[in-house]
Amino acid sequence: MSTLVGNCLVAQSGGPTSVINASACGVIQEAFKTGQINEVYGALNGIAGVLNEQLFSFNQESPEEIELLKVTPASALGSCRYKLKSLDQSEGDFRRVIEVFKAHNIRYFFYIGGNDSMDTAHKVSQYAQKVGYELKSIGVPKTIDNDLPVTDHTPGFGSAAKFIATSVKEVGLDARVYNYNTVTICEIMGRNAGWLTASAALAKKYEDEAPHFVYLPEIPFSFEQFDKDVRYALENYNYAVVAVSEGIKNEEGKYISELIAENHMKDAFGHVQLGGVSSILEAYVSQNICKKVRTVNYSTTQRSAAHWASLTDNEEAYLCGQMAVRYAIEGHTGKMVGLFRENTPEYKCTTQLIDLDDVANQEKSIPREWISEAGNNLNQEAIDYITPLIMGEVKIKMENGIPRYCRLQKKLIKQKLETWNVK
């Protein structure tokens, strides 16, 4: 056990999820309980807010509002895409981080984010050790892409998957009401890993139900196969619904969207349009197969639909935040909290500490054997892996018919150092 007493800092980074605030809430509420942490600071916009010394205190926020964080989507603390310069390249960023920590006696640092943020938590820990500043730094993972290695899955994925599976089911029912052929193309996030697109397959129970085919970035996309698939669905079911990852690539590994856009596509003002892949498939279908074709591009709805978050995912996200604090108090630093699926018949998940060297610069793809032979659908293994992660619904506080989400004051504390202005 660490006897280190001081303040703590929590920050968020990268693309938002429906439960990234649940992790923040876990950190904050647990930090208040420890007895070793006085002020619980938040940084505005991730590590950029640390560098800019833009901090606010959760001790000044109301407990009711903090409790609401548990079911509020997007990054309530603010996010950033700023990457710390590497330690070899320049110590400047790291020196500044430690200066800010020293100025506010921050001894515990919790960084909620994706791969890059885990790397930051790791390097800040190493640099603190190097300069002799006592600090416990723990990373809390989040990503709807579910592409982090070692951890069984990633907070944020289950909720996005539940929304996608539900909406594809609903869109599928909508798509089949007419007595003539229709095609619907659902575009889902995930540039390099197809986990979220794969979750669309959970919508289907019977052969005739949507989605009829699923196209993943893991499998080179072929227009011939796609053409054959859509015609098959139309012939057999009178309608076709396909789920497609934004990141599908051709045999040469080039994104389908970019390839076509470069060659042909001009927008309303005569410039090349980097349109979504679904608009390209829509154009293909409309000119080659069937005039009645529609696109559903889930855009940011899929990662912000907290009204339909998975209770399992939500609780695990909270747990990861909570355990980050406990691990830090136990004396750990420079690690990431991971999720470990127990080998039990009923789904059971616990946390574990993961070495950040094992996580850095690696991506977890869907195993080939979980994908159908033709590469256009998911096997039962994938369904069995994802299903437990989307179970249960969260309880949402309502106001005037819509969710009452958290609204923080985020009143900045007085700065003590010279001004930085990182974006």
Add this chain to the structure above:
Amino acid sequence: MSTLVGNCLVAQSGGPTSVINASACGVIQEAFKTGQINEVYGALNGIAGVLNEQLFSFNQESPEEIELLKVTPASALGSCRYKLKSLDQSEGDFRRVIEVFKAHNIRYFFYIGGNDSMDTAHKVSQYAQKVGYELKSIGVPKTIDNDLPVTDHTPGFGSAAKFIATSVKEVGLDARVYNYNTVTICEIMGRNAGWLTASAALAKKYEDEAPHFVYLPEIPFSFEQFDKDVRYALENYNYAVVAVSEGIKNEEGKYISELIAENHMKDAFGHVQLGGVSSILEAYVSQNICKKVRTVNYSTTQRSAAHWASLTDNEEAYLCGQMAVRYAIEGHTGKMVGLFRENTPEYKCTTQLIDLDDVANQEKSIPREWISEAGNNLNQEAIDYITPLIMGEVKIKMENGIPRYCRLQKKLIKQKLETWNVK
């Protein structure tokens, strides 16, 4: 009271909603209770299924599955876009409808749909009277567009509005996480009436929240105003979220989408692309205001999101179906069930019978005084009108983490007449 005993037929038409099946469920469950109705038939794909004599019996479906209809989106009976030829033009279609009704002793006809379907219910009633076939024919309204006159509002609107308001709130939280300017354009259904787009305004509680501006088909769209609005939001809030109807038009009444598409837009394969209006606004913003711009086109998700249906809307949709049967049994025919908002401090709504002559060929637009002076936002009157309609959440039966929606057998009964094949 009518003493007419026989079978009844229920059918659905036009674009689906989240609660069109709740109305069907109301018809079916009430019909079973009357004592005057033996078989409750459904027609496959609306009036097309009547003409094609494609009928199935709800007496053969399980009561549990029928109960699930109450919370199942899309048209479970199937829909059509087929319009009966006018009575002056040709009696053929009408003669056939009555032949099919006679062949199966159908004495009660309930047609759930939009404007055209109400017209059909009306004309079938008139023709039956003309040829001396005793029939009670009642229309049950549905449309997410909320554009039917006389009735205070239309089943289907409240649920779509609740989903849009919720999702725009969530997308708005997602859009504001970064410390640099971003623009998000949400495209919402409604070609000629802006009710559903207007409901996005319910997402906003505080000045800085989304949506910052709302563009309706009722107000001529101006790129100058749009440009000014987006810049204002970026300057004051650091992000801009706007809601835009698919049906916005210029001063000459021409759809913005079509106008631009005709002039400039080519798709991936060199053909003119009838892209959504949001992609045009996205291109405009990206080239003139801000590179970080995103589009959310709700497509069919907004009319099928039964997982987040409004309980008020759901119950009213059921009530309309139920009352259609009661009105028919009372002896009424050729009318539509409408919703009447009582003049009470607490929202209270009852049904009324509406003359179909008052409904035909009219559209209800948002009153100009409910829209802000600049035409880019909603006034409190609009908020006050919509809010009661989105109150409450339905209870969804779940299976493996997603909704378990109704799946009918729809086993066709033996045909008695010669074959028709209308699409």
